[in-house]
Amino acid sequence: MKVSFNQLDRGYIKYKEEYKKEAIDTLESGLYILGGKLEKFEKEFANYIGARYCIGVNSGLDSLILAFRALNIGLGDEVIVPSNTYIASVLGITENGATPIFVEPDEYYNLDADKLEEKITINTKAILVVHLYGQAANMKKIKEIADKYDLFIIEDCAQSHGAAFLDKKTGSWGDIGCFSFYPTKNIGAFGDGGAIVTDNENIREKILMLRNYGSKVKYHNEITGINSRLDEIQASLLSVKLRHYNEIRKERSVLADKYLGGIKNNKVILPKIRKNAEQVWHLFVVRIENRDKFQLYLSESEIATQIHYPIPVHLSNAYESFGYRRGDFPITELYANTVISLPLYEGMTDEEINYVIDTINNYEG
Numbered sequence: 001m002k003v004s005f006n007q008l009d010r011g012y013i014k015y016k017e018e019y020k021k022e023a024i025d026t027l028e029s030g031l032y033i034l035g036g037k038l039e040k041f042e043k044e045f046a047n048y049i050g051a052r053y054c055i056g057v058n059s060g061l062d063s064l065i066l067a068f069r070a071l072n073i074g075l076g077d078e079v080i081v082p083s084n085t086y087i088a089s090v091l092g093i094t095e096n097g098a099t100p101i102f103v104e105p106d107e108y109y110n111l112d113a114d115k116l117e118e119k120i121t122i123n124t125k126a127i128l129v130v131h132l133y134g135q136a137a138n139m140k141k142i143k144e145i146a147d148k149y150d151l152f153i154i155e156d157c158a159q160s161h162g163a164a165f166l167d168k169k170t171g172s173w174g175d176i177g178c179f180s181f182y183p184t185k186n187i188g189a190f191g192d193g194g195a196i197v198t199d200n201e202n203i204r205e206k207i208l209m210l211r212n213y214g215s216k217v218k219y220h221n222e223i224t225g226i227n228s229r230l231d232e233i234q235a236s237l238l239s240v241k242l243r244h245y246n247e248i249r250k251e252r253s254v255l256a257d258k259y260l261g262g263i264k265n266n267k268v269i270l271p272k273i274r275k276n277a278e279q280v281w282h283l284f285v286v287r288i289e290n291r292d293k294f295q296l297y298l299s300e301s302e303i304a305t306q307i308h309y310p311i312p313v314h315l316s317n318a319y320e321s322f323g324y325r326r327g328d329f330p331i332t333e334l335y336a337n338t339v340i341s342l343p344l345y346e347g348m349t350d351e352e353i354n355y356v357i358d359t360i361n362n363y364e365g
């Protein structure tokens with residue numbers, strides 16, 4: 001049997017008629033950018049997250065870049081960010097000229113709140129929290145520290161749509177929540193997309209301008225902006241996905257439970273669930289020594305896996321100029337060398353997941 005890492009067409013097929021209807025409706029409306037479909041989705045998404053406003057943008061990366069820009073965070077400012085994340089989180093900071101200050105992760109792969117306070121300096125302006133793999137970070141503690149030092153919180157929720165901590169959804173804890181609708185994300189579009197959520201009206205106004213060349217009224221440019229708008233087709237298709245997201249979440253969680261209950265190989269370290277945190281299982285990540293050998297074994301059994309992420313951001317060539325060395329963030333580096341993500345997707349069959357579980361259980365190392 002062959003198991004792919006993702007199979008996006010299966011997610012489409014399940015609600016095919018609704019997607020087709022929305023797509024045709026949008027095509028026939030004659031309005032393709034900044035229309036009613038986007039406004040509708042923005043209301044629905046803000047409502048789902050529990051925020052006052054949502055502003056659709058072009059991608060998750062743009063949502064991060066514009067979040068810092070809206071808060072006037074730039075040159076000379078420091079932003080605390082987990083060292084264990086996807087490079088896009090850090091690009092959101094450096095694209096504005098600000099400096100990322102890395103913090104090691106906890107055993108749940110998220111920013112270790114106990115190591116946060118020691119990183120704060122006079123130049124610290126914000127904390128960028130990333131809710132990695134679908135699990136919320138320890139937001140209570142992080143919020144307490146942010147309030148104590150009067151820092152902004154920006155949440156990178158690209159992997160955590162609907163995940164919550166203490167029953168409050170990620171994206172609604174901080175000043176700004178940033179989302180990606182890249183096709184493989186839990187709420188994925190059929191192309192690029194992203195969104196910002198906030199309760200703050202001034203931030204909303206500023207992002208509305210920033211995403212549209214810096215203008216509220218056409219050709220009246222108040223500030224310098226960019227072009228980053230979630231288009232009507234994507235917004236209308238995202239409304240369909242959001243409508244069914246509770247079922248989609250349920251399906252992902254049933255699959256995750258199968259892995260958690262079925263994998264019985266003491267070489268494999270299973271993911272832990274944080275107390276008071278809800279997991280939406282964007283990725284099912286396990287750890288194992290000699291990871292590359294294990295990945296090869298699975299690949300020889302025709303099971304596709306991925307590594308999230310093989311090179312920690314502080315060691316990537318892109319940030320060579322920061323001068324970090326191997327050993328600077330040992331926990332992050334250990335994770336990068338030992339993590340492996342197993343297939344988990346909408347429409348994955350029992351036969352497929354059982355095959356993955358059996359194959360893992362038969363691994364002798």
Ligand SMILES: *Cc1c(COP(=O)(O)O)cnc(C)c1O
Pocket residue numbers: 059060061062085086088089130156158159180181182192193194
């Ligand atoms: C996917 C992702 C992003 C970037 O989203 P895009 O829509 O691909 O730009 C940012 N942060 C994290 C943690 C992500 O997983």
